[in-house]
Amino acid sequence: MIVAKRKPFEEIKDMLKGYKKVLNVGCGTCVSVCLAGGEKEVAVLNAEIDMARKLDNDPIELGAYTVERQCDREYLAELDDMVKDYDALISMACGVGIQFLAERFPETPVLPAVDTSGLAVNQAVGWYEERCRSCQSCVLGWTGGICPVTMCAKGLYNGPCGGTNQGKCEISQDQPCAWYLIHERLSAQDRLDNIKRIKAPSTWCDQVPRTLIQPGYKKPEEEE
Amino acid sequence: MSTEQNGYKSGSNLEKVLRAGHFAFTGELGPPRGTTVKEVTEKASHLKGMVDAVNITDNQTAVVRMASWAASFILVQEGLEPNFQMVCRDRNRLAMQADILGAYALGIRNMLCLSGDHQQFGDHPQAKGVFDIDSMQLIGMVKRMRDEGQFLGGAEIEDPPKIFIGAAANPFAEPYEWRVHRLAKKIEAGVDFIQTQCIYNMERFRTWVKQANDMGLSEKAYILAGVTPMKSVGMAKYMQSKVPGMDVPEDLIKRLQGAGKGKVAEEGIKIACEQIEEFKEMQGVAGVHLMAIEWEHKVPQIAEQAGVLPRPEVD
Numbered sequence: 283m284i285v286a287k288r289k290p291f292e293e294i295k296d297m298l299k300g301y302k303k304v305l306n307v308g309c310g311t312c313v314s315v316c317l318a319g320g321e322k323e324v325a326v327l328n329a330e331i332d333m334a335r336k337l338d339n340d341p342i343e344l345g346a347y348t349v350e351r352q353c354d355r356e357y358l359a360e361l362d363d364m365v366k367d368y369d370a371l372i373s374m375a376c377g378v379g380i381q382f383l384a385e386r387f388p389e390t391p392v393l394p395a396v397d398t399s400g401l402a403v404n405q406a407v408g409w410y411e412e413r414c415r416s417c418q419s420c421v422l423g424w425t426g427g428i429c430p431v432t433m434c435a436k437g438l439y440n441g442p443c444g445g446t447n448q449g450k451c452e453i454s455q456d457q458p459c460a461w462y463l464i465h466e467r468l469s470a471q472d473r474l475d476n477i478k479r480i481k482a483p484s485t486w487c488d489q490v491p492r493t494l495i496q497p498g499y500k501k502p503e504e505e506e
Numbered sequence: 507m508s509t510e511q512n513g514y515k516s517g518s519n520l521e522k523v524l525r526a527g528h529f530a531f532t533g534e535l536g537p538p539r540g541t542t543v544k545e546v547t548e549k550a551s552h553l554k555g556m557v558d559a560v561n562i563t564d565n566q567t568a569v570v571r572m573a574s575w576a577a578s579f580i581l582v583q584e585g586l587e588p589n590f591q592m593v594c595r596d597r598n599r600l601a602m603q604a605d606i607l608g609a610y611a612l613g614i615r616n617m618l619c620l621s622g623d624h625q626q627f628g629d630h631p632q633a634k635g636v637f638d639i640d641s642m643q644l645i646g647m648v649k650r651m652r653d654e655g656q657f658l659g660g661a662e663i664e665d666p667p668k669i670f671i672g673a674a675a676n677p678f679a680e681p682y683e684w685r686v687h688r689l690a691k692k693i694e695a696g697v698d699f700i701q702t703q704c705i706y707n708m709e710r711f712r713t714w715v716k717q718a719n720d721m722g723l724s725e726k727a728y729i730l731a732g733v734t735p736m737k738s739v740g741m742a743k744y745m746q747s748k749v750p751g752m753d754v755p756e757d758l759i760k761r762l763q764g765a766g767k768g769k770v771a772e773e774g775i776k777i778a779c780e781q782i783e784e785f786k787e788m789q790g791v792a793g794v795h796l797m798a799i800e801w802e803h804k805v806p807q808i809a810e811q812a813g814v815l816p817r818p819e820v821d
Contacts, residue, residue, distance in 0.1 A: 435624050436595070436635060440642035440691060442684070443621045444676030444703055445750040452750035453626050465681045478687055480695055483599065483643045483658060 284312040284376045285410045286319060286396040288327070295334055297393045298370070301342065304331075305368040306395070307361065307383060308348030309375035316410055319374030319396050321348040327374070327395060352379025358386045365390055418487035424476040426467035433460030439481040515652065515698060516670035518615035519587045520559040522820035523793075524699065524728045529786055530793025531814045532589060532701070532730060533557035533805055536566060537577035546572070546580045549802040554586055556809045557796070558817055559616055561701070564591040568628025575609045582613040589672060590614045593622025598638035599647065599658050606648060610667030618672040618701065619644040642695050645673055649696030671696060675729075676703035677714035678753035686717040693727045700727055701795040704734040704745075705781065707753040715790045724790035731785045734797045735808065736774035739763055775808055782812040 288294075298304060306324045314320025328344045335342040345368065349357040352375035361383075365371065370391040373380040377398040384392035402410040415432045421439070422429060431437050435453045441461030445452030449462045468474050495501065511517035514525065523530050533553045538545040553560050560581055564574035571577075578588035590609050592602060606617070621641040625633045639647065639658075647658045648671050655666040673692045677685050689700065705711045711731070718724045736742045739762050746754035758777065765773035778796075785791045794814070798805050809815050 435626075436621055436637045436640070438621060438637065438640045440640050442679070442681070442688075443641070444674060444679050445623070446679045446681075447750040449680055453624050459680075462680060465684050469681075474687075478691065480642055480646065480691055483639045483647070486638075 283315055283402065283404070284378070284398060285316040285400060285402040285412075286313050286376050286398045288318055288323065288374075288396050289394065291330060291334075294327070294372070294393075294395050295331065298331065298335075298342065298372075301370045301391075303343040303345075303368050304370045304372055305345040305347060305361075305364060306372040306374065307352065308346070309352040309373075309379050310348050310350045311353075313374060313376055313379075313396060314348075315404070316402075317408060319376075321346075324348055324374055327372070352376075352383055355382075355386075358383060361386075416488065417484075418492065419484060421481075425464045426471065426473070426476075428460055428464045428467065430460050430464065433458075433463075439484060440477075511668055516615045516668045518559070518670045519820070520589065520616050521670040521698070523558045523818055526818065526820045528793075528818045528820070529814065530558050530728070530730055531556075531809065531812075531817065532559045532561060532793065532795045533802070534561040534563065534795070534797045534799070535577070535581070535802060536563045536800070537572035537574060539569070539571055541572065543580055546577050547584055550581055550584050550586050552802045552805050554584070555817060556805050556815065558793075559587040559589045561589040561591055561618060561795070561797075564593045564620070564622070565596060565628070566591075566623070568595065568623045568625045568630070568633075570629060575605055575612070575614065578609060578614050579612045587616065588614055589616040589618055591618040591620060592644065593620045594637050594640055594644055595622035595625060595635050598636050602639070602644065603647070603651065603657055606651060606667055606669065607663075610669060615668070616670045616672060617648060618674065619648060619697075620674055641673060642691055645671055645692060645695040645697050653696075670698050672699045672701060673697045674703065675700045676751050677705075677711055678703055678707060679751035682710070682714075685714060686721060686723070689718060689723055690721060693723055697727050699730060699792075701730045702732040703751060704732045704797060706745075706758055707755050708781065708784070710753060712788070715788060719790040724792075728792035729790060730793040730795040731781075731788075731791050732795050732797060733778050733781055733785075734799060735771075735778035735801070735804070736762055737771050737801065738774075739770055775804070775811065778808060779812045782814070 306328050308320050308324035324346045328346055349360055351357050365387050372393050372395045373383050374395045380394045400412040401414040402412045405411055412432055417431050434441055435451050442459055446459045446462050451457040451459045468476055514521055535549050562574045562578045565571055574591050578590045581588040619641050625635045648669055650656050651666055652669055655663050675689050742754055742759050742762055745752045762770050762773055782794050785794055
């Protein structure tokens, strides 16, 4: 899932300067699961903003509404009649949701309250680890199901480098060396030949904004 | 292989020395943290006539320094042969190829292709690491530029750069059993010579070289054994515990400690010379790469004591 972390309160407060009536929009999907921007986090943030602005003698009127998914038009439509009553919107969705919200209401300032950090697994409640950089050229088939693009600090395709330190990455003893793990897993599977071959330079697919249309589908305007 | 350079791939002094079967001896020089040319020429003066080529480090440990190609060029002007180091951390494939063309145009004939230390270690830990290609792919790119006269993108190069291609190898980083296969990959990618990580654990190094010999790898590329004399017990302990991929046995530290006050550095040099004596006789080792870090002025003494002088002249 997509994981995010709430921005520092001071940064959020600073963005809200000058606005008197703001709607805080949560998202009920990924950011809700990772405890960053669901219904509960919207309520907590609103309470904090409300208190801080009262202390500053600059009260603010806050609304709260959490949609099922901010990356989906169908759910954003629920906000259509509400938004006109506010000076600005806070979004607690991932970067995708924030932009889609801003796109739907182009006349209203949309302010992010979270920093999106990536595609991660849920190790335990509140503990998430990045696993995918969405490079669009998946190598997991020959790297034993461990992503070197994400998990190797240098994103090496022909690792491990000379900096492995007792199975850890040179950047930190807390960071396992991805290539050490790849070697270990492939060795156990008797598939080391996979990484004895030289992997050619990547043809980076993520250097331009990407659009994906599944086979058999078209953009609506192209439909006859 | 190109025949334009009398059968040499690059015609560099290092290539000629190795091809003639001499035991090569290379040094290292770190460019300054500023623009002082004299700092380069002063360090270089200690190395002149003592080594076959001098590695010029490229923002080593991810700390900004004078560009390695520029310091390399200063060496060319001083009549020394540089081994231009290039890391994958700071440049994408366009910048790398541009620098290779420029370096060659300025008379640089050797290159060492490296991944590079992670930027987190350096003086700009917030920097974006590039790693567009890795060291393996860099080797292949330089070879393609040299032998096929083509850029990575496929276009032709006018007067391709004829570079003697080097890379690093670290026999001491886990997984150990993988290290010889990584060497094999670098050779397959097109490397001409290898300079290893600083060797302190001789037993592990002997094992690695034997593996390389058994796989026929030492016949396909020249392996230069990395040597760094220990200046102090503190340095040895630091390298043992703080430098990733470094293997400093406890025995070595004990020997340095036993040398007595004021004699540790001499003991360090003595150990290095003993290593060099063994490398001269070791099958599969074609030379030594001496990394006397901020100790360039000691190189003449070490070279003398190690019995590698005078350096051969090959036409």
